[in-house]
Amino acid sequence: MSGSIDRWNAPAPMAMLNQHLIDPQVCIRCNTHDANNYVVNAQVCNGCMACVPPCPTGAIDNWRQVHEADANSIDAQFAWGELPPRESPDQQGAGVGVASALHRLEHLAASSSDVLRGASVPPGSATRPHVNLYTCDAPATAIVADNYRLTDESAASDIHHIVLDFGTTLFPVLEGQSVGVVPPGVAPNGRPHHARRYLLANPRDGERRGCNNVSLTVKRVTCDHEGNPALGVCSNYLCDLHKGDRVAVIGPFGSTFLMPNHPGSRLLMICTGMGAAPMRAMTGYRRRHRGDGARGRLMLFFDARTSQKLPYFGLLTKLPKDFIDADLAFSRVPGRPKRYVQDALRERAADVGPWLVDPNTHVYVCGLKGMEEGVLLALRDVAQRHGLDWQQVWADLRREGRLHVETY
Ligand SMILES: Cc1cc2nc3c(=O)[nH]c(=O)nc-3n(C[C@H](O)[C@H](O)[C@H](O)COP(=O)(O)OP(=O)(O)OC[C@H]3O[C@@H](n4cnc5c(N)ncnc54)[C@H](O)[C@@H]3O)c2cc1C
Numbered sequence: 001m002s003g004s005i006d007r008w009n010a011p012a013p014m015a016m017l018n019q020h021l022i023d024p025q026v027c028i029r030c031n032t033h034d035a036n037n038y039v040v041n042a043q044v045c046n047g048c049m050a051c052v053p054p055c056p057t058g059a060i061d062n063w064r065q066v067h068e069a070d071a072n073s074i075d076a077q078f079a080w081g082e083l084p085p086r087e088s089p090d091q092q093g094a095g096v097g098v099a100s101a102l103h104r105l106e107h108l109a110a111s112s113s114d115v116l117r118g119a120s121v122p123p124g125s126a127t128r129p130h131v132n133l134y135t136c137d138a139p140a141t142a143i144v145a146d147n148y149r150l151t152d153e154s155a156a157s158d159i160h161h162i163v164l165d166f167g168t169t170l171f172p173v174l175e176g177q178s179v180g181v182v183p184p185g186v187a188p189n190g191r192p193h194h195a196r197r198y199l200l201a202n203p204r205d206g207e208r209r210g211c212n213n214v215s216l217t218v219k220r221v222t223c224d225h226e227g228n229p230a231l232g233v234c235s236n237y238l239c240d241l242h243k244g245d246r247v248a249v250i251g252p253f254g255s256t257f258l259m260p261n262h263p264g265s266r267l268l269m270i271c272t273g274m275g276a277a278p279m280r281a282m283t284g285y286r287r288r289h290r291g292d293g294a295r296g297r298l299m300l301f302f303d304a305r306t307s308q309k310l311p312y313f314g315l316l317t318k319l320p321k322d323f324i325d326a327d328l329a330f331s332r333v334p335g336r337p338k339r340y341v342q343d344a345l346r347e348r349a350a351d352v353g354p355w356l357v358d359p360n361t362h363v364y365v366c367g368l369k370g371m372e373e374g375v376l377l378a379l380r381d382v383a384q385r386h387g388l389d390w391q392q393v394w395a396d397l398r399r400e401g402r403l404h405v406e407t408y
Pocket of ligand 1: 030178196197198199200217218219220221224225232233234235236274275277406407
C-alpha cells in the first residue's frame with residue numbers, strides 16, 4: 001500500500017485570502033464623524049483598490065494573508081486598537097509578492113481616474129511633501145500662539161483662526177496639506193478620541209514668515225448634520241483653547257493638493273467655507289514671493305452665506321487686482337438673489353474660459369462635499385461656451401496634476 005494520501009480523501013485545500021485591512025492607529029476617520037474604526041468586509045471586498053488612492057494617510061493600504069475561513073470579521077475589526085501582527089516573514093509588505101503587487105498597481109492605474117474627480121498626482125513643479133511624520137501613538141506637541149474669532153460677532157457661525165507653534169519640533173508643511181488634531185479625553189466607548197483633520201491656512205514658511213508655526217481655520221460645530229444640537233468634540237476643544245495651551249498634532253497629510261512652484265503658473269481657486277484655508281495659504285505664499293519672480297495671476301471664487309460669515313473677508317478685498325481677481329458670492333443676503341460659486345463661474349465665463357486652455361493653469365476646488373459636482377459642471381459649461389471639449393480639458397488637467405479637489 002502506498003504511503004501517499006488518497007487524493008479523493010485528502011482534506012480540501014484551504015483557500016487563502018489576501019485580506020484588506022485598515023490600520024486603526026494611522027486612520028484619521030476623515031470621512032466619518034463617529035469614533036468607530038473604518039473596517040473592510042472580507043465578503044464584499046474584491047481588492048479593486050478604488051479606495052486606496054484617496055486615503056491621505058495610507059492607513060487603508062494594509063493586507064494580511066489569512067485562510068478564507070479565518071478572515072477577520074468586521075465586528076473584530078471594529079474592536080481593534082491596532083492591526084494583528086503578521087504571522088511570518090512571508091506576509092511582510094503590503095501585498096503578497098510581486099505578482100500581487102503588480103496586479104494591485106494595474107488596478108490602481110485603471111481605477112484612480114474613475115474614482116477621483118481631481119488629479120491623483122501633484123503638479124509637476126510642486127515641492128515634495130512630508131507626510132505622516134507624526135501619528136496618534138507619537139504626536140507632535142504644539143503650543144497655541146493665537147486663537148481668535150474670524151466671523152463677525154453677529155454671525156451665528158463661529159469660525160476661529162488658530163495659530164499653533166511647534167517650537168523646535170520639526171513640522172514641515174506645504175500649502176494644501178492638512179494636519180490631524182487629537183482631542184484629549186476618551187470617547188463614550190472608552191477609547192481615546194480619534195483625530196480630526198484640519199486644512200492648513202498658512203504658507204510653507206510659517207503663519208508668521210520664518211516661524212515654525214501653522215494656522216487652522218476651525219468652525220465650531222454646535223449641531224449635527226440634521227440640525228440637532230450637538231457639541232463637536234474637537235472643534236469646540238480647538239475654538240476654546242487659550243494661548244499657551246498644548247495640542248497633540250499628527251500628520252502632515254496630503255501629497256497631491258499642492259501648489260506648483262513654477263513662477264508663471266496661474267491658480268484658479270474655487271472654495272466655500274473652511275475651504276478658504278488652503279487658498280489663503282497659497283495666496284499668502286504667492287504674495288510673499290512676488291518679488292522673487294512669481295508672476296502667474298490668481299483668480300478666486302469664494303462663497304459664503306453673507307459677508308459676515310466669510311473667513312478672511314477683510315484680507316481678500318484688500319489684495320491688489322493685478323495680483324488676484326477675487327469674486328465673492330453670497331447666498332443669503334436679504335433682498336438679493338442667491339449667488340453661489342457655480343453662478344459666479346458661469347457669469348465670469350469670458351474670463352475663466354481662456355484660463356482653462358492655458359497649460360499654466362492649476363485649478364483647486366475645496367469646501368463641503370456638496371459643492372464638488374456643481375463646480376465641475378460649471379467648469380464644463382464654461383469650457384463648452386468657449387467651444388472646448390470638456391472631457392479632453394478635464395483629462396489633461398487631471399493627468400498633469402492641474403485639477404485638485406478636496407471636499408469633506
Ligand atoms: C479633509 C478634511 C479637511 C477638513 N478641514 C477642516 C477645516 O479646515 N476646518 C474645519 O472646521 N473642519 C475641517 N474638517 C472637519 C473636521 O475634521 C471635523 O470633522 C469637524 O471639526 C467636526 O469635528 P468635531 O469633533 O467638532 O465634531 P464631532 O464630535 O466629530 O461630531 C459632532 C456631531 O456633529 C456632526 N458634525 C461633524 N462635523 C460637522 C460639520 N462640519 N457640520 C455640521 N455637523 C457636523 C457629526 O455628525 C456629529 O453628529 C475637515 C475634514 C476633512 C475630512
